[in-house]
Amino acid sequence: MKDNMTGQNFAQKKIVWLASYPKSGNTWFRAFLTALLGDGNIDINKMEADCVFSSRSIFDAATDMDSTCLYDAEIKNLLPDVFTYVSSVCQRSHLFVKIHDAYTKNTNDVAIVPEQPTLCALYFIRSPLDVAGSFAHHNASTIDQRIALMNNPHGVLTKIKGKDGEVNTKNWIEQLLLSWSGHVKSWTDNPEVPFPVLVVRYEDMLNEQFNTFSNAAKFIGLEKTPGEIKNAIDASHFEKLKQQENEKGFAQKNPRSESFFRSGKSGGWKHELTVQQILSLVDNHGEMMQKYGYEIPDIALLPENENRTQKEL
Amino acid sequence: MYNYWGFGLNIASEIEFPEFLPADFDSPDITISKGNSPRQLSGDDVMQKVNVSMSSKEYLQNVVNVAYYYVANGNEICIQPHEGADEKSIRFFALSNAMAAVLHQRNNILLHASGVYYNAGVVLFCGHTGAGKSTVVTMLQQKGYKVFSDDVCVLKTADNNSKTTMAIPSYPMINLWADSFAKIGLEPPDNNTRLRPNLAKFGRFYHDNYETASTPIKRVFILNAYSQARQVEIKKLGTIEAFSALQQNTYSYVQINGMKKKAHHFMATSKLAAGVQVYLVNRIPGENTLNEVIALIEANLRDER
Numbered sequence: 001m002k003d004n005m006t007g008q009n010f011a012q013k014k015i016v017w018l019a020s021y022p023k024s025g026n027t028w029f030r031a032f033l034t035a036l037l038g039d040g041n042i043d044i045n046k047m048e049a050d051c052v053f054s055s056r057s058i059f060d061a062a063t064d065m066d067s068t069c070l071y072d073a074e075i076k077n078l079l080p081d082v083f084t085y086v087s088s089v090c091q092r093s094h095l096f097v098k099i100h101d102a103y104t105k106n107t108n109d110v111a112i113v114p115e116q117p118t119l120c121a122l123y124f125i126r127s128p129l130d131v132a133g134s135f136a137h138h139n140a141s142t143i144d145q146r147i148a149l150m151n152n153p154h155g156v157l158t159k160i161k162g163k164d165g166e167v168n169t170k171n172w173i174e175q176l177l178l179s180w181s182g183h184v185k186s187w188t189d190n191p192e193v194p195f196p197v198l199v200v201r202y203e204d205m206l207n208e209q210f211n212t213f214s215n216a217a218k219f220i221g222l223e224k225t226p227g228e229i230k231n232a233i234d235a236s237h238f239e240k241l242k243q244q245e246n247e248k249g250f251a252q253k254n255p256r257s258e259s260f261f262r263s264g265k266s267g268g269w270k271h272e273l274t275v276q277q278i279l280s281l282v283d284n285h286g287e288m289m290q291k292y293g294y295e296i297p298d299i300a301l302l303p304e305n306e307n308r309t310q311k312e313l
Numbered sequence: 314m315y316n317y318w319g320f321g322l323n324i325a326s327e328i329e330f331p332e333f334l335p336a337d338f339d340s341p342d343i344t345i346s347k348g349n350s351p352r353q354l355s356g357d358d359v360m361q362k363v364n365v366s367m368s369s370k371e372y373l374q375n376v377v378n379v380a381y382y383y384v385a386n387g388n389e390i391c392i393q394p395h396e397g398a399d400e401k402s403i404r405f406f407a408l409s410n411a412m413a414a415v416l417h418q419r420n421n422i423l424l425h426a427s428g429v430y431y432n433a434g435v436v437l438f439c440g441h442t443g444a445g446k447s448t449v450v451t452m453l454q455q456k457g458y459k460v461f462s463d464d465v466c467v468l469k470t471a472d473n474n475s476k477t478t479m480a481i482p483s484y485p486m487i488n489l490w491a492d493s494f495a496k497i498g499l500e501p502p503d504n505n506t507r508l509r510p511n512l513a514k515f516g517r518f519y520h521d522n523y524e525t526a527s528t529p530i531k532r533v534f535i536l537n538a539y540s541q542a543r544q545v546e547i548k549k550l551g552t553i554e555a556f557s558a559l560q561q562n563t564y565s566y567v568q569i570n571g572m573k574k575k576a577h578h579f580m581a582t583s584k585l586a587a588g589v590q591v592y593l594v595n596r597i598p599g600e601n602t603l604n605e606v607i608a609l610i611e612a613n614l615r616d617e618r
Contacts, residue, residue: 064365064374064567066409068442071511077377081363164491165513169443171539 020124023134025202035235053099076106080114087117126202129269321481350381350393360571372414387418422581423564428461439562440536476588485523540595555591
């Protein structure tokens with residue numbers, strides 16, 4: 001189907017949403033995609049899905065508006081049309097869009113993620129116990145601050161509503177995350193999501209690499225040989241990405257944090273969370289953790305560490 | 314009908330714009346009217362985006378819950394407000410999108426820049442919204458500099474072979490975010506001066522100390538708020554880098570593209586890059602480095618006078 005006025009193709013479904021709560025493997029997967037779809041090399045500052053849902057420059061270019069002068073509700077009401085338009089002018093068969101927003105509706109009661117141009121979504125999930133420390137490192141904030149955000153049912157990234165009104169000057173548009181559980185539920189356990197969603201566990205990306213990456217590539221319709229998948233996995237190895245950041249920097253790093261790529265492991269929470277922090281996350285997110293195969297830790301069996309004294313245990 | 318001067322143009326308007334400078338003239342360059350706007354543009358050369366479409370002669374923007382803005386032939390802006398729209402928002406998008414469109418239709422190029430008078434010319438501060446243009450200019454105003462323009466100015470390339478590019482100011486108002494008032498040491502803003510009802514951005518008039526004459530551009534500073542810099546720094550850009558930076562800081566590349574003004578854009582920015590010194594000022598994101606930025610800029614101006 002072509003629009004009569006512009007000749008743009010609105011019919012083809014080509015957006016693959018790379019959706020996740022922050023620090024859950026999204027960037028790693030984009031590195032894999034970059035290697036898989038390109039010549040096997042990765043420049044972390046020029047990756048596939050550099051199209052980001054909350055990008056102010058994409059919004060402004062599609063609307064000829066200065067989005068800093070729009071209200072957040074006005075922006076959210078335009079976003080479905082913005083990405084329908086962006087998809088219509090994309091010349092490639094797939095348009096990968098990174099998104100940290102929860103799957104929610106705007107004040108027009110329309111989903112902010114448009115159905116029409118959407119092919120499918122990959123949803124990256126990681127144990128909230130590990131997300132907390134990684135997220136704190138990423139924003140140079142404390143683990144308690146990040147846990148408070150993860151537990152907040154109205155949590156947002158890039159908050160713009162201040163006491164004097166909306167201050168909308170950051171590089172990114174405000175992103176409504178909900179709580180960690182709310183985010184997971186909105187994308188993976190929501191009958192209103194009208195397109196296929198594949199859940200990809202960060203821990204499986206680490207431990208079941210070939211099958212996990214291979215299944216994801218197949219789900220989004222990329223016909224690749226096992227050798228091509230393996231090469232792309234090797235090229236996007238965590239240590240290689242970290243090394244590139246050390247050498248050249250990474251534009252998506254929060255200026256306040258030391259680095260974007262930290263340890264790239266799972267289970268780090270055992271060494272950095274206090275008992276109170278663990279209990280807080282489990283109390284708030286136990287149901288979703290169990291649904292996606294994350295064991296609820298037995299506090300009594302945890303080893304003592306510098307954050308967790310024997311007295312606490 | 315209200316008669317004004319703004320962006321170098323004599324403007325006759327059915328809508329009152331306190332932001333513009335009142336003026337006397339016999340015939341206007343452009344008219345602003347309230348009326349019925351078309352709902353779509355037609356023609357082979359129309360570029361259609363989200364709620365906005367444009368060609369070389371026409372521009373149509375629908376700002377939802379605010380107004381339709383129809384701009385044509387470089388001399389006509391027609392505004393059709395949506396029901397219940399507030400007047401401030403209606404004026405706000407007329408002063409930004411619609412005025413930019415009418416100026417582009419007249420083959421003008423706009424620089425996203427604020428400026429102060431200096432050394433028989435003007436010094437401009439470019440940058441995207443939030444880079445600190447208005448804050449720097451207000452701070453310099455507090456230190457005794459006279460403000461030339463805020464947020465945007467019109468580039469005027471002389472017809473002769475002179476290397477000089479002139480700038481024309483927009484209108485006598487500085488747009489400041491709420492947090493800038495405290496940073497600069499100003500009293501908190503009056504609620505009546507909000508640019509839009511729910512936006513923490515306020516207008517500061519300076520009609521009493523305003524000049525409309527086009528003025529030679531002496532130097533350009535590009536303010537970069539998103540650098541990975543660990544300290545405030547200033548560095549001179551080569552001509553190619555300066556050209557690239559100026560291109561990125563022209564106002565509304567979407568309009569330049571959609572209205573087929575790329576040749577004018579190239580001419581204006583290449584001439585400016587070749588004719589003036591352009592400096593990049595890297596700020597530290599998230600930190601109040603205003604005093605350091607001002608000190609570096611003033612030292613730069615003193616050193617290379």
